[in-house]
Amino acid sequence: MNEIATDIRPEAATDEPFVVFDRVQKSYDGETLVVKDLNLAVPRGEFLTMLGPSGSGKTTCLMMLAGFETATHGEIRLAGRSINDIPPHRRGIGMVFQNYALFPHMTVGENLAFPLEVRSMGRSEREEKIRRALGMVQMEDFADRRPAQLSGGQQQRIALARALVFEPELVLMDEPLGALDKQLRETLQFEITNLAHQLGITTVYVTHDQTEALTMSDRVAVFNDGVIQQLAPPDELYERPQNSFVAQFIGENNKLPGTVETIAGDACTVRLEDGSVIDATPVNVSEPGEATLVSVRPERVEFKPEVTAGMEHTVEAEVLEFVYMGDTYRTRLRVAGDEGFVMKCRNSLDQERLSPGMRIRIGWDPRDARALDRV
Ligand SMILES: Nc1ncnc2c1ncn2[C@@H]1O[C@H](COP(=O)(O)OP(=O)(O)OP(=O)(O)O)[C@@H](O)[C@H]1O
Ligand SMILES: [Mg+2]
Secondary structure, eight states, rough: OSSSOOOOOGGGGOOSSSEEEEEEEOOSSSSSEEEEEEEEEETTEEEEEEETTSSSSSSHHHHHHHHHSSSSSSEEEEEEEEEEGGGGGGGGGEEEEEEEETTTTSEEEEHHHHHHHTTOOOOOHHHHHHHHHHTTTGGGGGOOOOGGGGGGGHHHHHHHHHHHHHHOOOEEEEEETTTTOHHHHHHHHHHHHHHHHHTTTTTEEESSOOOHHHHHEEEEEEEEEEEEEEEEEEHHHSSOSSSHHHHHHHSOEEEEEEEEEEEEEEEEEEEEETSOOOEEESSSSSSSSOOOOOOOEEGOOBOOHHHHOOOOEEEEEEEEEEESSSSEEEEEETTTTEEEEEEEEEEETTTOOTTTTTTEEBOOOOGGGGEOOOO
């Protein structure tokens, strides 16, 4: 067999998505679970990102999928087959990690040839694939250099090329851009997503950088403490966080603690700690009297009288700070005793510049205020 060795073939596929975590648990010490009852299905061709704070279990999940760790309970399936049945080198998985891990004694070309030699590919085919892979990451002229003669970003590109050179169906990447500067990171973010989509590769990507997750992914799984808190496309995650953890982890959010006062269908009112009442959408609350944290994005807060006049409830706010940021104005307010409430307004000709000490009334569309869990 001189074709690329993989036991993952389309005909092995059932109707089930390409990658499936089925009630997976992981404990390293036999006591604490670092991954708890994880269910996740990744369809072919999807770019899925695992996002979460340090220690939340992201790398552990990737390692189990790669076959370097075993699940304590549950099952991981690839194209409908339990991964335990497939030895790691026959899973057809490409991998890129944060610390490049190129072979230092080999040239770039030899590094790329390695996964092909392992798969017993003939010389001419090998050379063709290496040339293509280097072209993809715009490193054609570097085949004879050793890793030590490359910059960090160039090494990372080679690591990427090496993961893609054998045309894997699945690529796993664990914080591959963590060590790079902002500009290079952004260029590579763009290149990676482009390549993945262009080649139809299924990608599971790990990061703790929320901007990276939002800009690169088809869907994002937000992890905390070994549990997926929400799995959704970027816009849904940002616009409709399912709980306080996600609301606070993704983007900037104002959080107003209060108690549910009335609730009817998809609308509720919440009494804040200073007695004022606001409108919100119930998400994790179902009854009056429940404690809640209402989250409102800074860019959805309104203060112009002609806009707030039509609102059922508005809240008094005192301007504490006004910061000119070029494209936006950022105003810090005291709202219901909280001095960290932020409002962002677009810089436009008719936009009023506020000054500290001013008292305004603010409000929002109830759909932009989400009444979440408060623990
Ligand atoms: N080999 C190991 N032996 C014992 N415990 C481990 C091992 N690897 C990870 N852990 C523990 O498992 C938990 C999850 O770790 P994991 O590396 O999956 O987190 P992560 O989400 O990738 O974090 P980071 O963003 O810091 O990379 C942590 O509490 C960690 O200490
Ligand atoms: Mg990790």
